[in-house]
Each structure stands twice: as C-alpha cells, then as structure tokens.
Amino acid sequence: MIHIENLVKRYGELLALDHFNLDIQEGEIFGLLGPNGSGKTTAINCLLALLKFDKGTITVFGKQMQPDSYGLKRQIGVVPQNVAVFEQMTVYENIDYFCGLYVPEKGKRRELVQDAIQFTGLEDYKKMMPRKLSGGLLRRLNIACGIAHRPRLIIMDEPTVAVDPQSRNRILEGIVELNRNGSTIIYTSHYMEEVEQICSRIVIMDHGRSIAEGTPEELKQMIKTGETIVVEKAELTQEQQADIANLPHVFRVEYDRERTLTVKCTSAQHNVVRILNYLQGQGVTFGRVLSELPTLNDVFLELTGKELRD
Template sequence: MQDAISVRNLVKRYGAMLALDHFDLSVRRGEIFGLLGPNGSGKTTAINCILALLSYESGKVAVFGRPMSPTAYDIKRRIGVVPQNVAVFNELTVRENIDYFCSLYVPKRKERKQLVDDAIAFVDLEEFSGYRPGKLSGGLLRRLNIACGIAHRPALILFDEPTVAVDPQSRNAILEGIRHLRDAGATILYTSHYMEEVEQICTRIMIMDHGRQIAQGSAARLKDMIDMGERITIGTLDIDEATLSRIQALPFVAQADFDCKELKVTCRHGDHNLADVLDILHSSGTDFGHLSSQPPTLNDVFLELTGKALRD
C-alpha cells in the first residue's frame, strides 16, 4: 500500500539557515501520525513543503503516491488543514463559515448542504449553527475550525495544535472526533505540544529537531530508546542518611532524593527496581506509607533525545 505522505531527502534553506536537513517522512494510510519538535525544529516548514506552499532546494514529496506541486489541485482537493490559529470569518455564522470553506472544494450547493450538515453534527455545533464566531467560547471556536477543515471529507487531514487553550471537555471531544475521522478512513498528521494527547491517539510518532528526524516509532518504542526507566515515589518520614546512601548506590539508580516527606528515585531501565528499593527500606526498618511507580513519559523521551523541553 502506498504511503499517504512520502518525503525523501528534503532540503530547505532560508538564506544561510538550513531549515530541513535531508528530511524524511512516511505516513501510512489510515494512521494518526504524531510530528513533534521544539519551536524552530522545522515542523511548520516541513508541513508547508508537503502542502506545496513552499519551494525547496532538493528532495521529493509525494501525496497518495503522486508528486506534490503547487498546481496539483486534484491532490489538494483530498487534503484538509486545521491550522493552529483559528481561521474563520467573524461576519459569517457557523453554518456560513463551514459552507464557505466547503465550497472551495465542492461547488454544487445541493451537494454541499449534506456535507455541511454532517460537519456541524460531527463537531456537535447544531445549537450554535446560527451564531457568529464572536459569540462562541474558545472550545467551540476550535470545533468550528475543525469543521471548516474537514467538511469536504478529505482523505488526508493535517491538524496543527488543534486543542490549544481549550477546556478539558472540548479537548476530549476533539480527540475523540479525530479518532472517528481515522476510523472513517482518513489519514491524520498531528502536531501538538501536549505529549499526553500524542501518546493517547497516535499510532506512530516522530521527534524532529534541527530540520531532521531524531527518532521515530510507537510511544512504547520511543520510551525504550532512552536510558531513563521508572520514577519511584515513596512517602516516609524517617529515612536516614545511611539508608539513602545505600539506595543511591544501587546500579540502576540515576538519582535519589529525600525531602523529609518523600523519597524520590529516578531509575534506569531494570526488571525489579521497585523491589530492590523496598528491600533496602525493609532491611533498615524504615517505615513508609504510600508509594507509586511511574514509567517514563514522552516528555522524558523528548528531553533526553533533544536536550530541550518541547516548548523551547
């Protein structure tokens, strides 16, 4: 099966700055693919090259197996874009906005009506269809933004930070909607600064920086790439210096700290880290209460692989 998006050896410069450094990307049909990178990593440049909104020095971009170009209108009709910044007309109602954007792809009004109705129902804006954007909350505006991008039923949809500054209920509704689009046959390219969202909905994830791929795979595979293992937190009031030193000396312990209330241990990968820490506490007679063990997160992966927080 052909990839929905295939980018090979892409090079893009802005003067002396190398924005894309022989960049490769493959997005399979029917998947939700997460593209992560700190600000300035090249994500937006890559997306604009894929959409043929930017020229580039060398490389190849294909969408659904065909070369992408500024005049490949038959391919572009199969693409939907949901930008980070809400892009709607304040003078038009919810329905009029969706109808306008749908008309760019579907000229026949009669054919459009059902598509617009379906898009309004999909984002659950029926009771707001006559409202203008200025009367909508931030979460409802985001839903309108999505409806405008997907009303023509595109086969490939690019979501750029679709849940920025929305409430948890709207965020959950948006993520569930994206899953439904995937289940209906669409391919999704998804960018976000919210790692938990990416881990929740994406089949595969790429981390990029300095215009090139740093790592790629499922969330579980990416976590296996880094040295960090679990984080152990144990509530205790009476751990002594000797016991703390014994824990710090364990071969899998990267860091262990005690703040008079909790023992916090950052571990490298291991099969029985928690059991070994508890053995030392038991043997020293240390009393403890609550405990938790958390696996590494995508934030940990990102920080270790790039040396930066995602928003840097």
Template sequence: MDEIIVKLEGLAKRFDTKVAVDFVNLEIKKGEIFGLLGPNGAGKSTTMNMICTLVKPTSGQIELFGSDIKKEERKSLSRIGYVPQDLAIHEALRAWENVELFASLYGIKGEELKKAVDNSLDFVGLSEHRKGLPKNFSSGMKRRLNIACALGHHPELLILDEPTVGIDPQSRNFILEKIKYLNKMGVTVLYTSHYMEEIEAICTRLAIMDNGKVIACGTKEELVQLVSDDPMSEISLEQIFLTLTGKKLRDYAEGEM
C-alpha cells in the same frame, strides 16, 4: 504492502540564515495517526505547511498519494484537509457560512454543499450554533469550527497543527475522540502537538523533531528500545524525549526555557 500516503525525502527549508527544517525523511502510511512531537520552533509547522504547499521547500521532495506534489498539486491537495494552528475562520461569518465557504472552494455545490455543511457542524457538535458568530464563541467552539471547515470535502488525509491550543480539557478530549473516530472511518491523520499526553493517547506512530531534524521515529515501543535495554520497561514518552533531546518538552512548550 502498506500504501504510503505522505513521503518526504531530504525536505529542507531555510529562511535566510535560519534552518527551519533540516533534510527530513518521513513516510506516513495509509490508516495511521502519525504524530509530530517537538518543542516550539522544532520545525513541525513548517513541515506541515510545506506538505500543504503553503511554504515552498528550499530543497527535497514531497510525494502525496504516490505522486510528486509538483506534478499533481491540485489533485493531491483536493484530498487533504488542513487545520492550522492559527484559526482560519472568519469572525464576521456565521458558523455555517464558514464551513460553506471552505467546502465550496473544493467545487462542492447545491444540495451536496448543504449536506456537507450540516454533517461537518454535526460532527463537531456545533449544529445548535450554526447561526452563531465565531466572535461570540468560546475558544473550544472556535477550535471545533476550525476543524469543521476542513472536513466538508471529505479529505482522505487530515493534517492538524496544534488543534487544541488554548482550550479547556473537556474540549480537548472531545477533539481527540473525534480524531480517533475519523481515523476509524479510514482517514489518515498527521497530528502535531507539544503535549505529550495527546500524542501518546491517539498516535499509532510518531516522529520526534528538534532543531529542524527528525531525531527518532517509530511506535512508542520502538522508541523505548532506543533508550532502554529492557523491552518491557515502562518508560514514559516524556522520559524518551528528555533522553533523546536533553530537553523538557513541557518547559519549552510553555516558554519557560
């Protein structure tokens, strides 16, 4: 039986009268790259922030690694790496100092800390820029440093919220390949994006969110069956999304609707 890494039951979040997440039920299995697909405002980031305990749920339950997060919060969070959409790096600290800062928060010290910094920077291709200041980095380099800061403590679950926003195609492809490599090394990944091609390229299973709800969940092949009687139909993920939501995801992503 597959181990469940993340389990959400009836998860909901309201900000005053606005419903951000509306009774979401999800399970993410060990070894998956699980995608959350939806337009801006669908509830993806709020869901991730609740899993990371950055936002307190209005109601519902979160289990991480088989334990209620309310009972095992510190232990569970020590096994998670989180890459937020908004850059969580310090412009005035050098690249290696940023990674060291975040790794040290997990109790890593001495030679182990130095090795963690070196390995993380090497993994994202920033070893040669270890002494550089992020304020002088390109958008792609900043995004890669953002990821490095989440890897120093060797997380078992990596949560990435729109990690490729505002970067060039080469940097985007680099990041996607690194995520797939981490997954091959045993890291379970929760990945959110409003870019169809990213979700389709790396995710083994996905959930489509809209207006705070999960409206469909499964592999792409399973989602095709929801919109077509032909199991061999070559329907794109964009067509599936449009059929299920009545919306064009890219238009929403770019703020055109």
C-alpha cells in the same frame, strides 16, 4: 501516501529543516511531536506547497505537490494552528464556504456541512458569529471547516492549543473517529499525552531533524528508562541516596528540597519492592509512592537532554 526525503529549509542563517525525512502510510494517525521551533509547522507548510524549500523532495499520493495541484488538494483537509474563519459569517456559513471550495454540488455539500456540524458538536451554535464563541468552540469550528468535505488526508497543526479539557477530549475522540472512517491524519503537537493517546506512529523532531520514529511502545523501548519511581516526603542522608543509587537496575537518583526522591530504573521486576524494602530497613519515613512507566517526554529527554516543553 506521503514521502518526504532530505528536506532542507533555511530562513537566512537559521536551518529550520535539516535533511528531514518522513514516510506516512495510508490509514495512520501519524504524530509529529517536538518542542516549539522544532520545525513541525515548517514541514507541514512545505508539504502543502506553501513554503519554498532549499532541497529535497515531497510526494503526496505518489505525485509531486505543487501550488496548483488542485487534484491533490481536493483530497486534503487542513486545520491550521491559528483559527482561520471569517468573522463576518456564521458558523454554518463558514463551514459551508470552505466545504464549497472542495465540493461544488449544493445538495451533497449541504449534507456534508450538516454532518460536520454534528460531528464537532456545534448544532446549538450554527447561527452564531465566531466572535461570540469560546476558545474551545472556535477550535471546533476551525476543525469543522477543515474536515467537512471528508478528505482522504487531514493535516492538523496543534488543533488543541488553548482548549479546555472537555473540548480537547471531544476533539481527540473525533480524530480517532475520522481515522476509523477512512482518513489518514497527520497530527502535530507538543503535548505528548495527546500524541501518545491517539497516534499509531510518531516522529519526534528537534532542530529540524527527525530524532526518533516508531510506535509509542517502540519509542519507549529505545530509552534506558523502564520505570520511574517517586517517593514523597522521604528524609534521606547522602549515604542513603548513594545506597539507593547502587541498587540493581537503578541508574539515576534525584532528591530535591521538597524531600522527593525520584529513581529511574531500567525495565525489571520488583523495582518498587527493592526500594521500599531498603527505606523500611533504614527506618526512613515517607509519604506517597508512585510508579510511572516511561513517557515520550522521557524519550525526548534522553535523546536530547531537554524536556519537550523547554
């Protein structure tokens, strides 16, 4: 559906996109994950023919995307990163306006607008002005304006920034439902939990490049970490830390001032048991014990040496 090949974009000396490649299939919820400044929004804006780029090709639905590709644009819905609504129009009027840019027929549009309002849970706020809405509701309005015309492709650029957890969950559920109803979705974010939760395929970006691509499981299998075990309030000596590091399948041990022991192990059975047995054998007292499967942050950390939120 979307094919990006060797995309290069420079802002003066700064290389924002460095031979970026992307392939998105129809029916996916495709995640674009990366820290701030990695090039996600730049890639999206190039895709939408809003930005000039220095090299590369972009095709959407098999055709070159141009600023005046009205046929293609009719099938795309955009939810930009910043709230993009008219301050002087009510919630209903805003959705109606933007839907009207795609769907000229009045009757059909009325239905679509009503559906969008229901979908985003804005029934009680139809006649309110945007300045009276909370952050979460504004975001929902922002989404409603982008999806009301039921596009084939929806591009959502960090739609849950500064949104309360309740609204966020609602938004994520809504995205999944949109996908179920037939829309392909490109979802950019730096919140790995969201991307992990809803995306079928993910590309991790850093410094304008794609550094990893695959399903969440595939990505996690790319890295060494199979399990992360955290033991709180453990009194340990240097020798004991060294012993733990030598246990089978353990490849990294960290111990901080809070007396929290963090052990990274490769994927294997009974990692927790081995560590707890050792601690008991040494008579070490400890608090809670947690075991976590690897996250996308771990993937990013191993691939780049830094956290997603750095």
